[in-house]
Amino acid sequence: MRKQSIQKATPFRVTLISAAVAGALLTAAPAFAAVSVKGVVAGSYFTPPVNSDTPGQAVPSSTVPSVYAGAKVCFDLNDNGVCETGEPTAISKADGSFLLSSPTLAALVAEVPVTATNAGHPVTQRLVFRAVADQVAAGRASPLMPASVAVTPLSTEVARLMEDNSTDYATASADLAERLEMPVADALADPSKVADLGVQADLLAESVVLTDRFTLAAKMFDRGDAGAATVKASQQAAMNVEGIPRYDHIFIVMLENKATLSIKSTGYAPKINQWLNSGNQFSTYFATGNPSEPNYTALGGADDFGITDDSQWNCGATGANAIKDLPEPTSSRPGLASSPFTSPCSGSVNHNITGHPNLFNALSSHGMQWRTYSESINPGQDFRTDSVADANVKVADNVYAPGTLHGNTTPVGNPNLLLPLPAGLYKTKHHPGMAYQNVRSAPEFISSNRTLGGGQWDSVLLSSTKYTAPSGYNLDQFSADLQSGDIGQINFVVPDQCDDMHGIGVSGKDSVTGATQNAGDCSSVSNNFGANGVLAGGNIITRGDNYTDYLVNKIQSSPVWSNRNKRVAVVLMFDEGNATSGFNSCCGWNPGNSNVAKPLKQNPDGTFSIDTTVAGYTSGNRGHGNSIFGVLTNQPNAPKGIVDSDAYSHFSFVRTLQDMFGLADPKVDGSYMNRSKYTESFIAANILNLPEYAGSADTHFDSVRPMNHGYVIPAAYTAKQSADINTPAQVGPDGNQINVWSLK
């Protein structure tokens, strides 16, 4: 909606250059050296959502434009990001305004102390905003008038960008405006003065994120964190938490059940291999559970909470874990007569995780958004149920021309075979947030779960009568969102059970012979396909390869991707491998058959103790081998062809995502969710409560770290891997330590 009001980005730069030139002229003229500013310290006031297991108690977040009163604003004559004695200083008034004069033009610094207020609310953590001298200069409409400058999170970001990229003000402010797809004047305005409500909303969203980052920066500076010795350095560090740069969007393409060797060594996945080789890779990446549901649940929140099967999310959910997003989507509900959901569901292990943190709640708590895009759901179905079969919705079998499927010389597939829509193309076990009660109860749950096109049955899916599709139903919201930009920061892209290489039974009748026959490319094939040199039945791998390629191409041809000022990554990964032998997992795993693992809870005094409330916990988090993990970014200057062979797991990835989106503070263990906090130092400090790690022969392997390529593998170290990798284990360090996520 709001995107329609936005013009193309290019004209903004023209406007801006002229402003910058004017600024340069002004600064160059000695007569105008003295400068006065009538400015405002402005930004956003964010009311976090109330995340709750109970839907009625969950409240969405809200953001309003705000001004900071009581901020100390100065001309930073020595340009060190600090207001010091001798520098012209003022305190912002109740309306955020300040008036300052200086004999020389300089950058503005606004130190916001805890005595200040933001939109009338006390500021709880000190932070620093800045505006560069060129912005001050550009704010002078006339030599006789004081410059008008809004010192905001975004003006601070321009300063940081200039320092980070060694660019000038014109470039940095244009880059920022282009990233946000708004005029420079709006990007650097007091948000309350931006008339277009769509633009204002975008501005506020960015302002909230930047405020968070610069708050972390001030914490890092005040603590004297390494790399945060100066205000400027701390603001860089806060954008690069644990070495993981801030991205705008990440698309995580979830594929199913293939060991590394099934993809890399069989010849059935040429396109994925091409993407892997053209981008960057993590080559020793481990799953954390077996089968799907624990892995997806771990990807949603760095723990599987003892789930070791694919059971429905209401199974074993009793007592404190009882389902709260009532009524359950059973077939007795109006409009859900076709629902396959069964209730109740007994079980000794709870499948409804209650009261635990996860990426979904964390994003919304920080003013960001998440999406899941799921393919082949029944139009009109409840997202909390598996999709169902429809005998009346039929399409032809896929046909692979010679040379398109592992060197086939004759076509594969039967064009006369008509396949009715099978059940379970969409499964809730493949939703990384489904097991979390507070995700299903979140206000944004319904609107954040969206459709993904490209499915085999899409052309006829709307004719299904199993549910009533809402009017204007879009089978491919993903494509629409890529065009409009209405995507999340974290986007789980979840193909259906044929396109994700999982495989299900799909059969139909040959319209000519009448014979019953299986689909040519959706039969399940073993996770470590080809491990014994036997290759048959790999068709579904090629099917998934084609679909993955379709997705990557779709993302890469979108305006989101081509806006290089947006930092966008695509991850190609599998939920699990196979681990018929060797190591099952690493990095926060529950080693071997240890029967002592318990989750931890944080006490009011900050210490951790054992949480005894999760029944069956100790069977979880034991892993399921290695699979590929590819990273593609839209950054033209980012290094390519990097292979990081350090051991990582889903828990490492969740930690990495928390760093990437500023959801945690690396100096505060408890700010990392669930098992993603299990770093070497954390385990050492809490070993008595983490007995599953006692007696470790390799503490690096056992513990979580961000996926930043920071660890230099010792020279004599032999990589630990599962039988899912059929290349010899690497001995010694990688050829370089370049970060896979590097932007430049």
Next chain:
Amino acid sequence: MQDNQSNPRARLPLWAAHERLALWTTRLPLLAAVLLGGVACTVQALEQVEPLSLKALVGKRMFFDPALSGSGKMSCATCHDPNNAYAPANGLALQMGGARLDQSGPRAVPSLRYKDNTPPYADLADNPDGVSAPGPGGGFMQDGRADTLAAQAKLPLLSFNEMANKSAADVVAKMKRADYREQFLQAFGAAALDDTKLAFDYAAEALQAFQKEDISFHPFTSKYDLYNSNKIGGDLTPAEARGLRVFLDPNKGNCFACHYSGAGLNGSVALFTDFSYAAIGVPRNTKEQPAGAARPGHAPVYDLGICGRDDHAGPKNKQYCGMFKTPTLRNVATRKVFFHNGQIKSLTEALRFYNTRDTQPALWYPKVNRRVRKFDDLPAPYQPNIDAQAPLDGRKAGSKPPMTDEDLKDLEAFLDILTDGYVVPAKQAAQQTAK
């Protein structure tokens, strides 16, 4: 206590500062035990972590109670010896049971360890390896006839040649006289012994609870567990490492194809069985047979595994004849007899059988009219059921066996490390931390 400086990975100053580091990086069950109030927490010193439930506690009493038998002298533990991985400690192919302890049991007694993740039997069970096609799998007893450990427990209690109770009522009557009667009523309710059928169900449930909860049934304290879970003391010797390769090599041992060592059901890891069934043509045990198996003047009776079950009888189930359940290989080195009929008496011999059944069948089967009668314990119509996977791949007599003598020695060295209760030699632990 190990000095953390001796750990090659512990080079960060952070580590040196941490006094608890030693627990994390070295083997310190003793200190852990002290600090955790007596609960040791390393793999090496695994102890009961969760207290047994009331049901399990009474199940434990029953398990060791010889009064629960027709003879009054035989408890579950008589055959399932807790000091021998819950398998017999003697070398008898068949254990003696019955009301007068004079009847041979039907099959060699398996270990009761590592049963807790076994799914119920299905003709088309999904294989936990994620590789093999669905096939017969799961269930308890060597033919899978019992769906749960509870259902299984009832069978030997009532079997005439095992514990030989006359009936469920007979067992319940004994329970009523037992000194754990009150405990039983506490666990299952005051009326738990009033109704015979219900009471017998509860009795089975108690035995199941004991086996599921008591860590001695799934201790995971072998050297392999140290290796597989990245613990100090888990470094394999060269022979063990070679043996593991033989175990995994599809063209040599190929053992893991059935004795699956990867990630499995319910979060289990390395159970060394995929719960599947196979007919491998174990030679007939003519010396030690169950009563009635070979009566003069009668045709020999064959133990046909799955298709011997009432629910799998008849011609339409003939594809299951001769198939027996794949046992776990954990603690295999402590066994005295092997396979369902106990015909093989040592691990070395069992491995040789796998290696030379096809290449030198005369070593294993009798000669009739100067010809080796291969698969003499499986009638000819069922011999197509014989599994064809390596190493039992049906290669020609006289051809090269899949494994060399060295391979067999290494493989046995590897299987030796699947024995629970491994204690890391102090020297080895020190070496591993120091290297």
